[in-house]
Every structure is written in structure tokens, then in C-alpha cells.
Amino acid sequence: MLRLLVISVIIFPAALLAQVEICDNGIDDDNDTLVDLNDDDCPCELIDAVSFIPNPSFEEMNCCPDSRSQLDCATDWIQASEPTTDFIHTCNWLGWEQFPPPRPFPDGEGIMGFRDGRVRNNNPEPYWKEYAGACLLSPLLKDSLYKFQFDVGFVNREVSPGINISFFGTADCQFLPFGVGDETFGCPTNSPNWQKLAQVRVDGGSGNSWVNTSLEITPDFDIAAIAIGPDCPPVSSPVSLYYFFDNLILNNFGAFDLRVSDENHPCSEQYSLSVPFNADFDYQWYLGGVALEGEIFSSLRNMYGEGNYQIRIADDGRCRLSTSFDYNIPVISEIERVVLCQGESYSFGEATLTESGFYLDTFPSANNCDSIVALEIETIGIEYDTVEVSIVEGNSYAYEGMSFSEPGEYPLTLDSSQNCDSLVLLRLANFGVYVPNTISLNSAGVDNVFKPFAAEGLLQQVEILIYDRWGNIIFSGEEWNGEGALPGVYTYLINLDFVEGESKVLVGSVTLLN
Ligand SMILES: [Ca+2]
Ligand SMILES: [Ca+2]
Numbered sequence: 259m260l261r262l263l264v265i266s267v268i269i270f271p272a273a274l275l276a277q278v279e280i281c282d283n284g285i286d287d288d289n290d291t292l293v294d295l296n297d298d299d300c301p302c303e304l305i306d307a308v309s310f311i312p313n314p315s316f317e318e319m320n321c322c323p324d325s326r327s328q329l330d331c332a333t334d335w336i337q338a339s340e341p342t343t344d345f346i347h348t349c350n351w352l353g354w355e356q357f358p359p360p361r362p363f364p365d366g367e368g369i370m371g372f373r374d375g376r377v378r379n380n381n382p383e384p385y386w387k388e389y390a391g392a393c394l395l396s397p398l399l400k401d402s403l404y405k406f407q408f409d410v411g412f413v414n415r416e417v418s419p420g421i422n423i424s425f426f427g428t429a430d431c432q433f434l435p436f437g438v439g440d441e442t443f444g445c446p447t448n449s450p451n452w453q454k455l456a457q458v459r460v461d462g463g464s465g466n467s468w469v470n471t472s473l474e475i476t477p478d479f480d481i482a483a484i485a486i487g488p489d490c491p492p493v494s495s496p497v498s499l500y501y502f503f504d505n506l507i508l509n510n511f512g513a514f515d516l517r518v519s520d521e522n523h524p525c526s527e528q529y530s531l532s533v534p535f536n537a538d539f540d541y542q543w544y545l546g547g548v549a550l551e552g553e554i555f556s557s558l559r560n561m562y563g564e565g566n567y568q569i570r571i572a573d574d575g576r577c578r579l580s581t582s583f584d585y586n587i588p589v590i591s592e593i594e595r596v597v598l599c600q601g602e603s604y605s606f607g608e609a610t611l612t613e614s615g616f617y618l619d620t621f622p623s624a625n626n627c628d629s630i631v632a633l634e635i636e637t638i639g640i641e642y643d644t645v646e647v648s649i650v651e652g653n654s655y656a657y658e659g660m661s662f663s664e665p666g667e668y669p670l671t672l673d674s675s676q677n678c679d680s681l682v683l684l685r686l687a688n689f690g691v692y693v694p695n696t697i698s699l700n701s702a703g704v705d706n707v708f709k710p711f712a713a714e715g716l717l718q719q720v721e722i723l724i725y726d727r728w729g730n731i732i733f734s735g736e737e738w739n740g741e742g743a744l745p746g747v748y749t750y751l752i753n754l755d756f757v758e759g760e761s762k763v764l765v766g767s768v769t770l771l772n
């Protein structure tokens with residue numbers, strides 16, 4: 259068979275082989291450059307499983323709530339009842355102190371909180387019922403089957419016992435809100451414009467928990483707006499009761515088959531996409547419209563990088579396709595500032611940095627996300643402070659408790675206020691002046707004249723004073739040859755005027771030899 263097929267391909271021109279696009283093989287079978295779902299030859303009904311309720315997870319807001327009763331801050335939500343629901347968002351207000359919401363929230367950063375009856379100043383208010391309402395993005399049609407899936411949050415057993423969550427509908431958005439001006443109005447059906455569509459019993463166990471639940475609705479008239487909250491009977495609790503809502507998904511019953519949800523952090527290796535499992539369905543996952551080989555289960559076994567993922571369900575000759583789930587790996591950007599002392603280094607990725615400047619690198623951070631870090635390094639003490647001192651040969655210079663007498667350069671490390679060592683370069687020089695300490699009247703090999711010796715052009719004027727042991731000046735002039743003096747020790751004082759303008763007084767002793 260295989261051999262025959264090969265022969266036929268050779269014999270017949272390619273154009274005569276009418277190839278058909280196969281929609282789940284990742285190949286452009288009909289050579290029109292369009293692969294699988296991207297090819298018009300693969301029609302499939304696109305099912306949008308986004309909620310008919312606007313802002314269904316309380317994530318979009320006009321303002322950040324800073325206190326109770328601010329559902330109006332949640333975009334598109336309508337405060338349906340006179341007793342007001344609460345908008346809780348991590349941007350600021352995290353709910354009543356006595357009703358802390360369970361964390362984390364099921365979806366995102368915003369949720370809604372509501373009461374079912376209230377006790378105020380020991381007075382029970384059994385009809386104090388709080389409802390949130392929304393004008394639907396798309397009406398619920400008469401006699402069609404819908405599903406409403408949502409999360410209910412429970413504080414604790416006492417203030418959040420089991421509750422009948424109730425779902426109400428009205429034919430016109432103008433009937434929101436209801437019971438205006440009447441805090442004891444109770445549930446929506448106390449108005450003739452509203453109908454109760456369904457309810458479900460939800461129990462939060464010991465509390466501090468979220469419960470995901472759902473109910474089914476087949477309305478007997480077209481529904482344009484909804485209200486959700488507690489059911490209608492008056493509450494007889496001795497304490498105020500309180501609950502939370504999040505992630506309110508209302509759609510055609512069948513749309514939930516194609517509702518793609520993700521699990522784990524987007525940067526995690528365990529991150530995955532899935533739809534609810536149904537043994538009767540054949541599944542195929544796509545990335546960018548191209549079939550992913552072997553991905554034929556309700557959950558993706560692997561991720562194939564960023565992009566638009568879709569799942570196709572084929573059953574009973576019908577083809578249904580989910581809307582694109584856009585998978586993006588978040589990148590975190592941060593700026594770091596580091597101060598280094600001279601001689602210190604900073605490890606940044608694989609680099610060891612010691613110089614001032616800006617550096618960029620990418621790191622895996624929490625949850626294995628890439629984190630782009632802009633690093634600014636400032637190095638303190640990169641340049642020496644220089645102290646220049648000149649001394650006369652034989653003298654010494656005291657600096658920071660140390661003594662220096664030899665000309666030269668001394669790099670010194672001192673403590674400074676920056677917590678870095680402060681670096682000082684001490685440049686010690688002498689004046690280029692040599693003063694002998696011994697002269698002789700007659701001997702060779704010893705200076706015969708007492709005077710400061712200096713390089714030519716250094717000194718402008720020299721005045722030497724020679725004192726005897728009683729303090730009498732026995733000589734004054736530019737150089738002393740000891741004439742007329744007895745051998746012995748004499749004290750000198752020399753005034754030096756340098757050509758550059760400086761002056762210096764040198765005091766010492768000189769021994770006069772015979
Ligand atoms: Ca194909
Ligand atoms: Ca094609």
C-alpha cells in the first residue's frame with residue numbers, strides 16, 4: 259500500500275491532488291499558508307464564556323474604597339437595596355473589623371460584602387438585607403438554560419452560618435435599585451417588578467473560607483438586570499450576619515464547558531489551563547490557532563510559552579471553540595540602589611561590580627518570574643582625599659595620631675561618617691632644604707660653612723641667627739663659618755623666604771668642630 263501511494267504521488271501532478279485542511283494536526287495540509295484554525299476550512303463556533311454580569315469579580319473600580327457602603331466604587335455595579343453593600347479591595351479598605359474576609363480572595367483583589375439582617379444597639383433589624391445589582395451585558399432569554407457560578411465567603415460560624423444565596427431578575431434595568439428610601443423593604447420580590455429566579459444553600463463550615471458554588475436558571479421572561487444576596491424571610495439571629503461574594507460568572511449553561519481557567523502562578527512550572535471535564539467530549543488544545551500535538555484532554559499537560567491558547571470541543575458533529583486565553587508571563591521590574599565603599603564589590607547576576615554606574619540584568623524571582631532589575635551603584639571614596647605637607651628634613655609631621663618624617667606618599671584609611679572607610683593620601687615632602695648639624699673650621703669631609711642648602715632658585719632670602727649658650731646672638735647673616743667662635747654647640751634660628759612666597763622658621767642646633 260505504501261509503495262503504491264508513493265508511486266501515485268510521483269505520477270500525478272501535485273495540483274491534481276485535492277488536499278483538504280485537517281484541523282487538528284499542526285500542518286498546512288492544503289498549502290494555502292494557513293494552518294488549522296487559522297484556515298477558513300476549519301469553521302468552529304466561538305463560545306464566549308465571559309460573564310453576562312459586568313465587572314463580575316469586582317476588579318474594576320472608579321475609586322478605591324476607604325470605608326463601608328462604597329459598592330459604587332466598583333465599576334458598573336449598582337447598589338440595589340437601601341441597606342448598602344460593601345466593596346472590599348486590597349487597595350485600601352479590607353472590610354469591617356468584626357467581619358474579616360478570608361484571604362486570599364478567589365479571584366483578584368476585590369470582593370463584595372453584604373449583611374443578612376442586622377442587630378443594632380441590641381435591636382434586631384430582621385429585614386436589613388443588602389443586595390448588589392447589575393444591568394446585564396446580554397439579557398437572559400426566556401426558556402434558555404443558564405448557569406450562575408460564584409464564590410461565597412464566610413467569616414465564622416457565628417456571623418456566617420449557612421445561607422440561601424438567592425438570585426433575582428427583572429425585565430428592565432430601570433427597576434434597579436428597588437425599595438428606594440425604605441431600609442426595611444427586604445428582598446427584591448417585595449416589588450412586583452422582580453422575580454426570584456433561583457437559590458442555592460451554601461455552608462461555609464467553621465468559616466474563614468470561600469465556597470465555589472453554582473445554580474441553574476431557566477427564566478420564563480427575558481431578564482435584563484439581576485440582584486443577588488440573601489433570601490427573603492426575616493432573620494432571627496441575635497447577631498448581625500455577614501458574607502462575601504466574588505467571581506460571579508453568569509452565562510449560557512453550555513458556555514461553561516469552554517470556560518478556560520488557570521491554575522498556579524503564571525511563572526510556575528506547574529501553571530496549567532483547563533476546562534471542566536466531560537467524558538463525552540473530544541478535546542483539542544491550540545496555540546495561535548495551531549493544534550498542540552497530544553493535547554487532547556480537558557487540562558493542558560504542558561505549556562508552550564506565551565500566546566493565545568484555545569480549546570476545541572467536538573461532540574455530536576458540532577464544533578465549539580473557546581475564546582483565546584492570553585497567557586503572559588509577568589515580568590517584574592524593580593530599581594535597586596546600592597552604595598559601595600571603596601574596595602567593596604556587589605554581586606549582580608554573574609557580574610561582580612565595583613564601579614559607580616547603572617546596570618541592568620534579568621533574574622528569576624519569586625514564582626520563577628523574570629525580574630528585570632535596574633541597579634544603580636554609587637561608590638563612595640573612589641578618589642583619595644589628598645593632604646600635601648612639606649617638612650624640613652629631620653622634622654616630623656603628625657596626622658590623625660600618626661607621625662611621619664620621611665618624604666613619600668602614605669595612603670591612609672580613616673573612619674568616616676558614611677560607614678565607609680575614608681581614604682586619605684598623605685603626600686609628605688620636605689622643603690628641599692638641608693641644614694647641616696655639624697660644621698668644622700678646618701676638617702675636610704665636614705661642611706665648613708653653616709647655611710641652608712637648597713636647589714638653585716628655591717630660596718629668595720635667608721637670615722641666620724646664631725646664639726651662644728647664654729642666649730646672645732653671636733652671628734647674623736646668610737652663612738656662618740664659625741670664625742672667632744669656640745668649638746661647641748650653638749643654637750640657630752633661620753628665617754627662610756621661598757621664591758614662591760612662603761616663609762619658614764627653622765630652629766635647631768649645630769655643633770662647631772675645630
Ligand atoms: Ca492542518
Ligand atoms: Ca491551510
Ligand SMILES: [Ca+2]
Pocket residue numbers: 279288290292297298299
Ligand atoms: Ca484552506
Ligand SMILES: [Ca+2]
Pocket residue numbers: 315316317363364365366367368369504505
Ligand atoms: Ca475579585
